[in-house]
Amino acid sequence: MLDYDLHCHSTVSDGLLTPADLVARAAGRGVKHLALTDHDDVAGLAEAAEAVARHGIQFINGVEISVSWRSHTLHIVGLNIDPAYPPLAEGLHAIRSGRGIRAQLMAESLARSGIGGALEGSYRYAKNPSLIGRTHFARFMVERGHCKDVASVFKNYLVKSKPGFVPHQWAALPDAVNWIRGSGGIAVLAHPGRYTAGHKKMGSTTMRELLREFTDFGGQGIEVVSGSHTPAHYVEFARYAEEFGLYTSCGSDFHGPGESFRDFGCLPDFPLGCKPVWQLWEAK
Ligand code: AMP
Ligand code: MN
Ligand code: MN
Ligand code: MN
Secondary structure, three states, X not given: OEOEEOOEOOOOOOOOOOHHHHXXXXXXXXXXXXXXXXXXXXXXXXXHHHHHHHHOOEEEEEEEEEEEEOOEEEEEEEEOOOOOOHHHHHHHHHHHHHHHHHHHHHHHHHHHOOOOOHHHHHHOOOOOHHHOOHHHHHHHHHHOOOOOXXXXXXXXXXXXXXOOOOOOOOEEHHHHHHHHHHOOOEEEEOOHHHOEEOOEEOOHHHHHHHHHHHHHHOOOEEEEEEOOOOHHHHHHHHHHHXXXXXXXXXXXXXXXXXXXXXXXXXXXXXXXXXXXXXXXXHOO
């Protein structure tokens, strides 16, 4: 079992627990090295770091940046970042500022499908209003009984070609990588097993083109063990890591009790031959 968890979310983005409660849960479940990686915001890091000090575990400053690459939305995790680095802080601010208008368009689109009040209703779930996102909409729609759980709201409303989906332009891949690296951090491709082309998973040709660009821009890591991966993905992405000389990362992508595929403290070891991403900071 890995005692590193380098991907999770607090109420600063679309998680259900405050940074301090998240840290307490991780520590209580055996995590010894934790990164908080909220979407497009670093506002929870100070609170998490303070809580971590009380639990005697290691804390790593993180973020998960939303990126548009070709027709895909990708997530790039930054580890060991400096949250105060101005280009990173400004870049994240710019991404966040697009979320408000997107939410408005999503609510209008849902209203056309007969679902009213989604904007106000969803903002009630966004503890950090500048980070309003699809998960907050999903929670509102479950509350109103449109679907039985968050996953079915996504499936029926919030993904491409469904009524609540609004295409959006996020950060460019080289920008996200540069903000992370410029701040002293490590850029990691998050949950590659989740990227799709239409209804199919992203093909190996596109994945290789992506990984070539990502590494050329300075990306150094890839999530192999992730809460959104199957055991077959662990093997598949360990091979890609080896092919592209990438360090491997792991994280539950925990969002909250009852809502996530994985809780803290149950990530299996990497396949043999992986180079864990923490070698990069433990060597220093
Ligand atoms: P956003 O940044 O607003 O597009 O929201 C992205 C977030 O939605 C992800 O980080 C997940 O937390 C959540 N999400 C995306 N797809 C799904 C899904 N199929 N089921 C449940 N949650 C999802
Ligand atoms: Mn999320
Ligand atoms: Mn993600
Ligand atoms: Mn995530």
